Amino acid sequence: xxxxxxxxxxxxxxxxxxxxxxxxxxxxxxxxxxxxxxxxxxxxxxxxxxxxxxxxxxxxxxxxxxxxxxxxxxxxxxxxxxxxxxxxxxxxxxxxxxxxxxxxxxxxxxxxxxxxxxxxxxxxxxxxxxxxxxxxxxxxxxxxxxxxxxxxxxxxxxxxxxxxxxxxxxxxxxxxxxxxxxxxxxxxxxxxxxxxxxxxxxxxxxxxxxxxxxxxxxxxxxxxxxxxxxxxxxxxxxxxxxxxxxxxxxxxxxxxxxxxxxxxxxxxxxxxxxxxxxxxxxxxxxxxxxxxxxxxxxxxxxxxxxxxxxxxxxxxxxxxxxxxxxxxxxxxxxxxxxxxxxxxxxxx
Numbered sequence: 623x624x625x626x627x628x629x630x631x632x633x634x635x636x637x638x639x640x641x642x643x644x645x646x647x648x649x650x651x652x653x654x655x656x657x658x659x660x661x662x663x664x665x666x667x668x669x670x671x672x673x674x675x676x677x678x679x680x681x682x683x684x685x686x687x688x689x690x691x692x693x694x695x696x697x698x699x700x701x702x703x704x705x706x707x708x709x710x711x712x713x714x715x716x717x718x719x720x721x722x723x724x725x726x727x728x729x730x731x732x733x734x735x736x737x738x739x740x741x742x743x744x745x746x747x748x749x750x751x752x753x754x755x756x757x758x759x760x761x762x763x764x765x766x767x768x769x770x771x772x773x774x775x776x777x778x779x780x781x782x783x784x785x786x787x788x789x790x791x792x793x794x795x796x797x798x799x800x801x802x803x804x805x806x807x808x809x810x811x812x813x814x815x816x817x818x819x820x821x822x823x824x825x826x827x828x829x830x831x832x833x834x835x836x837x838x839x840x841x842x843x844x845x846x847x848x849x850x851x852x853x854x855x856x857x858x859x860x861x862x863x864x865x866x867x868x869x870x871x872x873x874x875x876x877x878x879x880x881x882x883x884x885x886x887x888x889x890x891x892x893x894x895x896x897x898x899x900x901x902x903x904x905x906x907x908x909x910x911x912x913x914x915x916x917x918x919x920x921x922x923x924x925x926x927x928x929x930x931x932x933x934x935x936x937x938x939x940x941x942x943x944x945x946x947x948x949x950x951x952x953x954x955x956x957x958x959x960x961x962x963x964x965x966x967x968x969x970x
Contacts, residue, residue: 677743
């Protein structure tokens with residue numbers, strides 16, 4: 623595909639997300655989501671591989687269903703209240719339908735089944751867009767309607783996502799599938815705290831995008847998509863392997879890395895809101911996610927690939943990829959925990 627065509631699709635992707643951000647009318651928000659969806663479909667099918675075409679078809683059908691449900695919910699709300707404003711979603715049926723449709727767009731449990739299989743069919747660059755940029759527009763709408771949604775529904779969706787995201791990644795060998803379940807788990811953490819402290823949700827989203835981007839860019843640099851090839855990464859680049867191990871531990875929420883910051887604040891806020899059981903279940907589910915992150919770290923840092931004469935030596939070839947974004951994102955993913963006092967001061 624021509625670079626000019628790719629730039630057109632990427633620009634349309636940004637336009638759709640920006641339109642959804644700026645809109646206060648449900649039709650405009652729906653239009654932005656549709657532009658967003660139609661822009662990424664050619665990027666997903668760009669490889670001309672059967673698995674990529676399958677992932678594109680699944681994604682299109684899922685997003686079309688979610689978009690139709692969003693339009694249907696906004697029509698119900700307009701029929702009963704006469705309002706098309708995104709902040710005037712007051713009809714209970716329309717509110718529940720809208721929340722479930724946006725959860726389907728994001729990949730929250732229990733409507734998450736499309737997310738891992740779609741991620742598996744994409745290359746690492748498109749997978750990075752899917753795991754980060756594609757979450758922004760639906761999440762902005764969920765943040766707007768969250769004060770009007772039943773609190774039990776949001777907490778249930780969040781807890782289910784944290785549990786499914788941790789449990790589903792345990793038996794995976796494909797890195798894109800593992801990162802897809804990681805995305806589901808992190809979205810669950812953001813959803814749980816959304817009604818109580820939206821600022822904390824935004825902080826978690828920003829840190830999640832940083833850590834996930836660093837992970838995807840590192841895997842792209844190492845040209846690795848499976849666990850059994852991670853053991854060769856130490857021979858290719860020991861420094862990149864070390865930083866990738868720390869990034870994975872940060873994704874798991876291990877102190878003193880940056881990923882511990884949002885989990886710590888979310889558990890503290892849930893306890894202050896009188897929800898200790900919810901905080902306990904979320905913390906225990908985070909241990910499941912930490913297990914498969916540790917599994918990846920074991921494969922990368924503690925496993926030595928057997929060196930034979932028949933083994934190719936890709937680490938001797940010169941790497942032409944730009945590593946400046948990776949260095950910046952990795953640094954932010956590891957060293958932001960000392961910013962905790964400033965973060966708490968800004969949120970209060």
